[in-house]
Amino acid sequence: MADEFEYSAYCHCSNCRRTTGSAFKPFAGIRRANFKLVRGLTCLLVFGEENGNDSHCKLCGSLVFSVVRDGVYTHVPMGTLVDDPTIRPTKHIFVGSKAPWYVITDDLPQYAEHAPG
Numbered sequence: 001m002a003d004e005f006e007y008s009a010y011c012h013c014s015n016c017r018r019t020t021g022s023a024f025k026p027f028a029g030i031r032r033a034n035f036k037l038v039r040g041l042t043c044l045l046v047f048g049e050e051n052g053n054d055s056h057c058k059l060c061g062s063l064v065f066s067v068v069r070d071g072v073y074t075h076v077p078m079g080t081l082v083d084d085p086t087i088r089p090t091k092h093i094f095v096g097s098k099a100p101w102y103v104i105t106d107d108l109p110q111y112a113e114h115a116p117g
C-alpha cells in the first residue's frame with residue numbers, strides 16, 4: 001500500500017539523539033491528516049503536548065512517531081517501519097548539534113538547523 005510521506009531526512013538534534021539513543025534519527029514526514037493510527041492508541045506513552053510530542057509504545061518503549069510543526073505534520077522514525085517506504089532521506093538537518101563522535105560519510109546536503117524552504 002502506498003504511503004503519503006512528503007519528505008525525509010536524518011536529524012542530528014539532541015532530542016532525536018536522546019529519544020532514539022542513536023547518533024541521528026532517520027525520519028519521514030507525513031501530514032498529520034494523512035497519518036492514521038489503526039491500532040494501539042491506548043498503548044501510547046506521549047511525551048509533550050498535543051501539537052508537539054514524541055509518542056512511544058508503552059509496552060516496548062519504541063519511538064513510534066512525533067507530532068511536529070504545530071501539529072500539522074507527523075515524523076515517523078524510519079527504523080520502526082515494517083514496509084519499505086516510498087521515500088529516502090535527502091539531507092542531514094541540525095548538523096550543528098551533531099554528536100562529536102559521529103562522522104557523516106555520505107554526500108547529502110547538510111544544514112546546521114532546519115533546511116531552508
Ligand SMILES: [Zn+2]
Pocket residue numbers: 011012013014015016017025094
Ligand atoms: Zn531532531
